[in-house]
Every structure is written in C-alpha cells, then in structure tokens.
Amino acid sequence: MAVRRRAEKMEENRARLISAARKAFAEKGYAGASMDELTAAVGLTRGALYHNFGDKEGLLAAVVDQIDAEMAARAQRIAAAAATEWEGLLAEGEAYIEMALEPEVQRIVLLDGPAVLGDPSQWPSQNACLQTTRRTLDRLIAQGILKPVDPEAAAWLLNGAALNAALWIAASPSPPQALPKAIEAFRHLAEGFRAEAAPARPV
Amino acid sequence: MAVRRRAEKMEENRARLISAARKAFAEKGYAGASMDELTAAVGLTRGALYHNFGDKEGLLAAVVDQIDAEMAARAQRIAAAAATEWEGLLAEGEAYIEMALEPEVQRIVLLDGPAVLGDPSQWPSQNACLQTTRRTLDRLIAQGILKPVDPEAAAWLLNGAALNAALWIAASPSPPQALPKAIEAFRHLAEGFRAEAAPARPV
DNA sequence: TCAACTCACATGCACTGCGTATGTCAAAAT
C-alpha cells in the first residue's frame, strides 16, 4: 500500500491539475489564468501540464468535460425523481438554470468554453448535458406528449434558453428575485413544445 | 472640400480600425488577432489603436457595439414589416437565427464577446438587440397577446434560444436542412408565451 | 504671419506567457 505505482501517481496528478484549473479558470478566466501559477499551486510545472494535456486548450477541454458530466448526471437524477416525464423535463431545465448560476459553470462552460473550444456539439465530450436533454425529448415525443419537433433542435433551444436565463439572473441587480421569474418564463416557453390539448391552467 | 479637418481624419481612422477589426476578429478570433497586423492592414500602428480605444478589449467593445446595432436595426425593420405584432415577434426571432449564422456575428458577438467583455447586459451598448426584443414583448404583453411574464426574462430566453439555434445550425452537418427545423422549433417555443386560447393549428 | 501649443499617432522597450526541445531520474522490463 505504501507502494505507489506510476500510473496511480499520474492519474492523481491529472486530477490535481484539473482541480487547480477549475479554480484558476473560474476565478481569472481562461485567458487570465497563468499555466505557471496553476501548476505551481499543486507542486508541479508546465512540463507536467503539456505532457498530460497537450496544451492549455487541452486542459480546458478536460475541465469542461468534467463539469459537463457532473451537470448532466445531476440533471438526470433530478429529472428521474419527478412525478411525470413532463415534469421531469421542466425540472431538468430548472436544474440547468440553477447550476449555471455557479460561477465555475458560468465562466468556464458558458463563456470561455464555447469561445475557446468552439461549438459544444463538437467537443470530445459530445456535451453530456445536451445528450441528456435530447434523450428526454426523444421519449416525450415518442409518447406523444410533445409535438413532433426535431429533438436535437429542441434540445439546443431549451438548453440555450436555460443557460441564457442564468446569465441574465447572474447579471441582474437582485438574483434571488430574478430566479423565480426566469423559471416561470422557462416553464411557459417549454409549454410551447407540448402537444395540442395541454391544460391551460396557469403554471 | 479638399481640406481635411483633424477630427474628420480621426473619425475615418476609427472607422477603418473598426472595419479591420471586424475582419480580423471574425477570421482569427479575438485572442488570435494581432494588433500589429490589424493596424498595419489599414496603414496605422498600435499607437493609433491605443489612443482611440484604450486597449484591445476596447476595440472589441466598439466592434460588438457596431454589429449589435446593425442587428437590432435590421430585426426591427423586419418585425415592423410583419402583418401582426405576433408575427413580428416570430419574424424577429427568425431574423436573429439567420443573422447569427454569419461567421462575423457568431464568432464576435456570440462567442468572443461574452467571454471577453462579460455579460452582454453590462456592455456599454446595453445590447440593442435585447432592448428591441424587450420592447416588442412589452407591447404584446400590454395588448394581452402574450401571457404576463417578466418581459426582460422572456427577452433573454427568446434571444438565447434563437442564438443557440444558430450555433446548432452552424455546427450541423447540413445547415440548409437544419435551418427550417430550428425555425419550426423556435415558433413552437414562442407559442408557449402566447396567451391561453391560441389557435392550435400547425405553424 | 509667425510662434507656441496641442494632440493624433509612431516608435522603442519591458514584461508576461505559451509552447517546445532537451535533460533527468525513478520505475518497469528483460
């Protein structure tokens, strides 16, 4: 047990670098984060970084991948806990809005990620969040609960709306008051996807 | 007329720098654009740039401001030409989707802009696009055509959905096929904001 | 009309930061 395999140590170093990067990128932004500082913070040098991730961009990709996976897992749990699949979709969207309020998510995944790595759908991670939403939509459309829209397009629109809602909330003078407004508006929007005879009683 | 005032020349140089920046930022991205190259392309040096715009970020802000104003003006014209205010709102959203397909808009306003300048609502320009959408929503809500949602939140959600739709289209394997799907999904979504007894006939 | 001044812009420099080429040393392989 005192024996440390090379592979073990390397994996731990990767994890430490990613962890440090999450903090640095969140606090100073991608461009403002220095690789020297970042690596030194965990007792390494840039050598380790370029060996493990290729370049600065590769490190960001790994960080985004990790956060994205965490978000998708959380959203999926929340959606699964809902009473109906339809409520699950709404809950999922609300969960994204709330998660996107965390500075780490907002700065890294919403702002710097797309700017540096380009379009999320082409990220190596394939964007777990979008996949999750898409599968939910697939099921709801198959059951006739939603109108037969293109599920991929719908997933993008919904996620885009949710994430932009978070940006609006974060920038608003009073986020705690803005959050419920955004969620209410989101529920109305989503209602637009529902198949014809939805009960029109207020949300 | 052959007399060139200093102020005239300076304004022209500002315009030339902004124009060159639009091209450079669109082609190479904000980070990849060199201020030396950019200024040399219009026969100036970095001195002119820092004198006029303060820093690289200031130049980007000026560029974003200009493009944003152009987009808002165009969207407003399109919305005004629609038969009804409701159709105007839809046309406005579709116009944003189409405009966001242009590389210049996508790269500069949607990707680099938010990442570098931070949240759009705090840009000096105050984001003319959002203001335009917001005013349209204000009118529609006042007329009872839309549900009484928070107009600011709704504007953000709609614009966010439209702009993300554009990112999806641009990344899709066949943009010409994706565009109508995105527009159809957008119309359905917007329907969710409509006051209760909307005619449920297909869009 | 001419001198003094202003200011838009150019020039040179200092600093920071990325990426790469090369070195090193412990762990695995034979």
Place this chain on the structure above:
DNA sequence: ATTTTGACATACGCAGTGCATGTGAGTTGA
C-alpha cells in the same frame, strides 16, 4: 543488473500587449 521507458523538470525562443516617450502636422492667439 542492465536497459528501456516515460513522467516530469528546465531552459529557451518567440509573439504579443501595453506604456513611456518622441514627433510632426494642424490649430490657436497675437
């Protein structure tokens, strides 16, 4: 035990930003 591998450190080159300083055309006042 020797060789080899590979994870990481070190040193360097290069590019880019921003500032401090220079300069000359255009403007102003007498």
